[in-house]
Amino acid sequence: MADLTGAQWRKSTRSSSNGGNCVEVADNLPGVVAVRDSKDPTGPALTFSPVAWRAFVAEVTERA
Numbered sequence: 001m002a003d004l005t006g007a008q009w010r011k012s013t014r015s016s017s018n019g020g021n022c023v024e025v026a027d028n029l030p031g032v033v034a035v036r037d038s039k040d041p042t043g044p045a046l047t048f049s050p051v052a053w054r055a056f057v058a059e060v061t062e063r064a
Contacts, residue, residue: 002032002047011038027053 007026022038026045033053036045048056 002029002034004029004032004034004045004047007034009036009041 004026006029008028009024009026011022011024024036024038024041026034026036027050031049033048033050034045035048037043
């Protein structure tokens with residue numbers, strides 16, 4: 001399990017400001033990108049290697 005102490009979480013610029021369904025991403029940690037549910041900031045987070053995260057984002061962006 002990755003140590004997420006010091007993670008700087010951010011929401012997508014496309015997220016609404018009314019507390020909608022959003023994810024937050026922390027990509028400031030060495031060797032890991034973390035993703036969590038913005039409605040449950042103390043809940044679990046998924047972690048990815050930076051390479052896997054870039055591949056995921058590229059695939060999602062391509063399909064959008």
